Amino acid sequence: MATWAPVILAEGYELWRGPSNDVELAGLLGNASTSPYIDFTVTATQGNYYWVRATNSITSGTFSTPNFGYCGLPAPLGLVASDGVFTDRVTLSWSSVPGAEAYEVWRHTLDTTNGAGWLALWNASTNYADIVAVPGYRFYYWVKSKNQVGAGLISQSESGFLMLSPPSSVMASYGTVPNGVGVNWASVDGSDWYEVWWNDSSSTVGVEKIADCVAWTNYLDSEITPGMIGYYWIKASGTLSTSALSVAYDNGMIAGDPEIPESIGIATRLQGISLCCQTITGRSYRVQGTTNLMANWTNLYTTFTPGRGRLTSIFTTDIDSQLFLRVESTNSP
Known part of the structure; x- marks a missing residue:
């Protein structure tokens, strides 16, 4: 769209357009009775120089100073950002824009373009990976299409964030x-x-x-x-x-002495002394015996119990003699 200030005694205006700022290479685009004039024949891939000159029934005025203009590209649509999918990047994708040669990618921690910073000024594809995103923050993204003529309109915002990395050194x-x-x-x-x-x-x-x-x-x-x-x-x-x-x-594993075995039972039989006790999950046990409390204890039986259960065994001894028994854990922390 071309605009200009009115000229005294002008009855109309001529609009001229050319590929350079040399009016000799320009051609008449159209006529207007007043400002503005919209050029509907321009394409998004081509910029042009424009001149205006006033006319009336007697004569035509001199050409104005040239002014460069171009048709802006539309805003990209379909912008999508990944939400907690990756630990090292936020991925972006969007729909292509006809006439676009590349795209600008912008980012902010707030949902406003004021103060947003660019991540890429010439991204040729319709996807981008933000590898400098910081975990724990939601980021807002915008995309602009552009070509050699200029940049188009900015897209709607889309937010994305990183997935947290799993802890290490457990x-x-x-x-x-x-x-x-x-x-x-x-x-x-x-x-x-x-x-x-x-x-x-x-x-x-x-x-x-x-x-x-x-x-x-x-x-x-x-x-x-x-x-x-x-x-x-x-x-x-x-x-x-x-x-x-x-x-x-x-x-x-928790520290401390093993729990006292539950339901310890000792019975005298013809074959010897029978012992039964409840075991504790994950503990190894041994049964020790002695005929004299002042003497050393001797290992009589060892076992490992992966879960709660029963430890039973019969220990022989001479008739009319005493046998003292004790049960202890062998893997107490």
Whole structure:
């Protein structure tokens, strides 16, 4: 669209257009009775120089100073940004614009173009990866189409963000903490809190979340059963996303003496002395005996019980003699 100031005594105006600022190469585009004039024959890939001169029934005036103009490209449509799909990039894609040779990509932490900064000024494809995005923040993106003539209109905004990375360096205490298993891990950029996951084996099948919204990079599992070995994984979490389960994990055990075996029973039989006691999950046991409390104890029986169960055995002794028995855990932390 060409505009100009009115000229005294003018009855009309001629609009001329050319590929350069040399009016000798220009041609008459059209006539107008007043400003403005819209050039509907221009294409988005071609810029032109324009002149105006006033006319009346007697004569034509001199040409105006040339002014360059071009048809702007439309705003790209269909802008899509990834939401927590990748830990190292936010991907963008949009529909192509006819006449566009490249695209500008703009970004801001607020949903406004005021103060937005450019990520790319000449991106030839209709997709882009923001590899400098920071975890824990939502970013807003805009795209402009452009060619050698100039840039077009800016698109509607679209937001995207990174997925948090899983924590690393997971470590669990093994028999060093008296009231539980202490778990700690490395902090994750952009996280607001952490989740602690547990299993009774190193498999992630059946893993259970035992703590949420942990604000620090350490946790005390005080609910674990004494004698049980636990395996721990961590997830980083925040208002925007939660990470995958940490690849790193560690196993731990509570410190302290083993629980006293439950329901200990001793009975005298013709074959000897029969002993029965309840075992504790994950503990190895041995039965020791002596005929004299002032003498050394001798190992009579050892076993490993992967779960709660019963330890039974018969221990022979001479008739009319005493045999003292005791049961202890051999893998007490």
